Amino acid sequence: MIISTEGIVLRQRKIANNRRMIVLFTKQYGKLSAGTSINEKSRSKAALTLRPFTYAEYDIFRGRDAYSINSATVSKSFYSIGEDIDRFMAASAFIEYLDKALDEGEPMPKLFDLSLDFLQSVSVCNSAPDTLLYAFIVKSLKMLGVAPELGCCVNCGKRPEEFGSGYKKFSVSGGGIICPECAEEEKRAPDSLIYSPGFDIIDVFRYFDSKPLKTFEKVGLRPGVRNEVKEILADYTDRYLGIDVLRTNERLEVQ
Numbered sequence: 046m047i048i049s050t051e052g053i054v055l056r057q058r059k060i061a062n063n064r065r066m067i068v069l070f071t072k073q074y075g076k077l078s079a080g081t082s083i084n085e086k087s088r089s090k091a092a093l094t095l096r097p098f099t100y101a102e103y104d105i106f107r108g109r110d111a112y113s114i115n116s117a118t119v120s121k122s123f124y125s126i127g128e129d130i131d132r133f134m135a136a137s138a139f140i141e142y143l144d145k146a147l148d149e150g151e152p153m154p155k156l157f158d159l160s161l162d163f164l165q166s167v168s169v170c171n172s173a174p175d176t177l178l179y180a181f182i183v184k185s186l187k188m189l190g191v192a193p194e195l196g197c198c199v200n201c202g203k204r205p206e207e208f209g210s211g212y213k214k215f216s217v218s219g220g221g222i223i224c225p226e227c228a229e230e231e232k233r234a235p236d237s238l239i240y241s242p243g244f245d246i247i248d249v250f251r252y253f254d255s256k257p258l259k260t261f262e263k264v265g266l267r268p269g270v271r272n273e274v275k276e277i278l279a280d281y282t283d284r285y286l287g288i289d290v291l292r293t294n295e296r297l298e299v300q
């Protein structure tokens with residue numbers, strides 16, 4: 046049968062007989078891998094539909110054991126991402142994150158829409174593309190079922206206003222904010238990982254979660270805060286999703 050779907054190209058690789066395997070994140074069918082005979086090196090518009098970051102409409106033959114792309118039409122190529130190294134590196138980390146976070150054949154339409162918003166925003170971002178990436182990741186955690194606890198201490202349930210003065214600690218090992226007393230207890234555990242950020246992590250993460258990604262096209266966190274957010278998210282996504290794309294991307298290191 047033939048299925049029609051909108052999709053975002055995550056990656057591709059060569060396979061036998063001059064064909065390519067394209068990994069797509071589709072709105073209706075989730076992540077899927079589809080073979081194609083479309084020549085990527087040709088000057089046809091169809092060739093654009095095989096390139097990472099591209100958003101396109103695909104007609105795909107769905108066989109018993111495999112998918113094959115029959116035809117495709119570009120909706121948006123987001124070519125401007127490749128014109129700026131910082132945009133490109135943030136978008137590349139985004140693609141790798143999605144590819145590793147998604148399971149084959151599991152539709153996630155809200156995450157698809159958020160991903161499309163990210164590509165649109167990063168393609169015109171003139172501030173700090175890494176801030177935009179971190180906002181996307183924080184938003185995605187809720188959709189992936191691993192959002193950090195920000196409303197109370199992950200151990201005892203104490204509200205943040207009861208923690209006392211100063212910035213709140215964040216327990217990666219516990220999965221959210223942690224009060225000073227519980228932090229001292231948790232530090233004794235061999236696998237504990239607690240951050241004492243020099244900023245209000247509750248405010249920053251809630252701001253990321255509540256604002257549309259378009260907000261971050263022209264707004265970026267201060268360099269020092271960006272680096273701390275990066276480190277926390279790198280450890281958090283590694284622990285709860287098995288994904289570490291932030292530390293492997295040197296361009297996301299803020300000077």
